[in-house]
Amino acid sequence: MITSSSSLAYLMNTHQPATAEDAAEGPLDWTGGLWVAGTLYDVDVTATTATTLALTDGPAIRFSPAGTYCGGKESGCEHVRNSAVAALAAHWTPADYEAWGDAEECEDDCRKATCGVIRDHRLVTVWDGDSFSETTPYDTVEAAKVAYAQGIEELTKMAAELDRHTHTNDD
Known part of the structure; x- marks a missing residue:
């Protein structure tokens, strides 16, 4: 299941092309979608380029x-x-990614981390140490950037109100 840019990159980095023609293909050849384990993932044809693959x-x-x-x-x-x-x-790598907070601790289960926000292209994940974790897809990268900044602001404010330490990029 593709749930993040990291999982999509992992899939593409471990996929072995079946033929020489397959090996010569790139993102612009995949605009009809990616068929993975019985699921068709739609490709965002406006954001996909010769070197970037974006899913809808x-x-x-x-x-x-x-x-x-x-x-x-x-x-x-x-x-x-x-x-x-x-x-x-x-290799393939996430196209547009930024993280704030305990992102490194949030590899398998964000609920184990104190709090944080990750913007993975158009996906924004916000979590706190009280078992809250939510990932929201946005229509545009710009909207995701706004939500990312708002998530940081909200978690920082909440931590201050609760007198908890929040991690910064300087920690």
Whole structure:
């Protein structure tokens, strides 16, 4: 199931093309959708380019060619973890990602982290330490950026009211 840009990148990085023709294809060849494990994922044809694949429900990945640093874990690229060699290899990585708070602790279950906000292209996930976690897809990247900023503001305000520490990008 594709639920994030990281899961889409993982799928594309582990997929072995069946033929030479398949290997020559790129995102503009996939605008009819991606068929994965019995599910058809619609492709956002207006946001998809020769090097970027965007799905209509929010996730988007871009191709990072060999010799180009993808941004590593800070850019949401879970594929590379902490390896500079892998970060310079040709692979798919989240196209547009930013995280605030305990994002590194939020790998499998955001409820284990204190609080945080992740913007994964058009998806915004907000969570707190009281078992709240919500992911919302937005129609545009701009709307997702506004929601991301609002999520940070709300969590910071809530933490101040409850006298809890919130993590900043400086922590």
